[in-house]
Amino acid sequence: MKHLLRSLAKALARQTMGRLPRSAARLGGKLARAGGTPVRNIRWRPWASYPEHGFLTWTLRFQAVFARVFLNGIEGLPQPLAKQFAEQWARYCGCRYGLLLPHGTDALRIGLAAVLDHDGLDYGGEVIVPNLSFIASATAALDRRIGIALVDVDRDTLLIDPKRVEEAIIPGKTRAIMPVHLFGQPADMTTLREIAQRHHLKLIEDAAQAHGAVWESGPVGSQSDGAGFSFQSFKNLTCGEGGALVTNDEAVFERAYSMHNAGRPRLGAQRWEHVTLGLNCRPTEYQAALLLTRLRRFDQEQERRRRNFLKLRELLKDIRCLEPLAVHPGVRSHGMHMFVMRYKSAHCRDLAVEEFLQTCGAEGAPIHRGYACTVAEQPVMKNLRVKRPDFIRVLPTPTADEAVAELVYIPQNVFLGTAEDMADIAAALRKVEKQ
Numbered sequence: 001m002k003h004l005l006r007s008l009a010k011a012l013a014r015q016t017m018g019r020l021p022r023s024a025a026r027l028g029g030k031l032a033r034a035g036g037t038p039v040r041n042i043r044w045r046p047w048a049s050y051p052e053h054g055f056l057t058w059t060l061r062f063q064a065v066f067a068r069v070f071l072n073g074i075e076g077l078p079q080p081l082a083k084q085f086a087e088q089w090a091r092y093c094g095c096r097y098g099l100l101l102p103h104g105t106d107a108l109r110i111g112l113a114a115v116l117d118h119d120g121l122d123y124g125g126e127v128i129v130p131n132l133s134f135i136a137s138a139t140a141a142l143d144r145r146i147g148i149a150l151v152d153v154d155r156d157t158l159l160i161d162p163k164r165v166e167e168a169i170i171p172g173k174t175r176a177i178m179p180v181h182l183f184g185q186p187a188d189m190t191t192l193r194e195i196a197q198r199h200h201l202k203l204i205e206d207a208a209q210a211h212g213a214v215w216e217s218g219p220v221g222s223q224s225d226g227a228g229f230s231f232q233s234f235k236n237l238t239c240g241e242g243g244a245l246v247t248n249d250e251a252v253f254e255r256a257y258s259m260h261n262a263g264r265p266r267l268g269a270q271r272w273e274h275v276t277l278g279l280n281c282r283p284t285e286y287q288a289a290l291l292l293t294r295l296r297r298f299d300q301e302q303e304r305r306r307r308n309f310l311k312l313r314e315l316l317k318d319i320r321c322l323e324p325l326a327v328h329p330g331v332r333s334h335g336m337h338m339f340v341m342r343y344k345s346a347h348c349r350d351l352a353v354e355e356f357l358q359t360c361g362a363e364g365a366p367i368h369r370g371y372a373c374t375v376a377e378q379p380v381m382k383n384l385r386v387k388r389p390d391f392i393r394v395l396p397t398p399t400a401d402e403a404v405a406e407l408v409y410i411p412q413n414v415f416l417g418t419a420e421d422m423a424d425i426a427a428a429l430r431k432v433e434k435q
Contacts, residue, residue: 027427031435032362039428040364047366048417050301051238051294065289074285081288086244088295089229092212093221095246097253100288101260104208104230106281107243108140108178111226114245114256115202116175119277120144125175126393127204128168130160131374132400133180137206138375140228141178142384142391149174150376152397156326158182158340158407161399162191168395169199176202181210181220183409184236184335188328189215189223204228208243211236212302213335220335221246226256231291236305236337236412237298239290242283305336305415308422312339312410315426320347321356321433322408336415340370342406348433356432357408363428366414370407374400 030036052061069075082100090098101107118124124146129137131150138148151164160179168174177196179187189205196203205220205227207213213220221227226249231242247253255276257266263278264271313324322341327334343353351359353369360367375381376394385392414421 038364040424042364047414050413069285081285085288085291090246093246094219096248099245100283101243102283104243105136107228107245109143110256111228111245113144114252115225127176129178131397147391149393151395152399159187178204180206183340184337186213186215209337210335214333216330239287242287308415309336312422337412338409340409365428
């Protein structure tokens with residue numbers, strides 16, 4: 001009860017203080033780090049949050065759902081809710097089959113193994129991966145004893161560069177391409193699919209950050225032999241930790257299902273019968289219950305993100321210290337997981353990126369550092385390149401190497417706010433740039 005009363009009091013204070021007129025002095029004068037007034041006082045005007053929390057949200061949306069799972073006693077197998085969500089998510093992605101899993105990394109490693117029909121007991125060939133990504137894009141392959149070739153990204157979008165992909169192919173060794181739809185933007189699937197078909201390679205999408213994104217030829221997830229999504233806590237759709245594999249290939253789905261269920265076949269299985277080498281990667285029904293409930297509002301939330309995403313791009317046109325990433329003309333719908341920009345210190349008194357971010361943060365702007373190094377420069381990868389050189393091949397990646405020194409981003413939750421929020425971000429950046 002005390003926690004509830006404190007939460008209500010805090011919300012009331014924010015509603016009251018947050019609606020008071022704000023001083024024009026916040027837009028100019030001294031920087032907040034030097035004792036001036038911040039453009040936005042996030043104590044009273046916090047940024048939009050996701051997912052929703054609070055007593056009312058729990059009571060109105062989630063309490064009954066969780067109670068049903070708890071009271072019916074089915075928290076795992078036979079997974080009715082997990083299967084229901086997987087079917088809904090597959091349809092949403094334009095696919096025939098879906099599999100809910102505990103993590104996005106599980107979706108990638110099981111997806112790779114299923115698409116390549118590889119049991120992971122010996123070397124499984126090589127998959128081409130961009131050198132700019134979250135490390136799971138690489139470790140999912142290595143976990144299955146599949147080697148990786150790390151290639152460069154496109155200068156404008158920072159997504160895998162099809163030209164560099166084709167240069168990296170080694171006949172008889174290269175087996176697949178894994179484009180990563182980084183930050184929510186689909187990779188150039190038209191060109192990559194043509195390359196894959198011409199070289200008889202498999203195509204596996206890392207769509208962990210691209211919920212709801214659409215390429216010119218269809219939804220992300222339906223553009224390949226299989227695709228992995230993540231529902232980790234920072235994603236646009238989340239259950240805290242979770243993942244999903246989608247595919248239009250029945251054989252891939254059957255192999256993936258068996259692998260995630262301890263090697264049991266999907267149909268006609270006996271409890272103690274294991275026909276393939278498998279794992280236990282079954283999710284709980286609580287994960288599925290969260291996702292099913294949140295999926296109902298997902299399109300509505302994505303539309304709000306889209307409006308604010310576009311609004312902020314417009315507001316930043318006169319700001320020189322930040323350069324938003326380009327959006328490829330083939331993108332029909334951006335996933336809006338991160339609003340990513342390159343920091344140009346020459347237009348901001350040559351401030352180091354960390355000092356720039358601290359200065360922006362003091363003004364209330366929610367801007368954070370992106371990936372600080374490429375996949376190849378992660379400590380584990382540098383060690384493995386020495387110990388296991390047959391498993392890691394690094395091609396020249398000057399664009400990725402340069403990008404990691406400049407990348408900053410605004411997270412997806414901020415775009416669930418208002419046009420006024422976007423104006424505050426732009427005002428904070430102008431103030432910092434002009435000092």
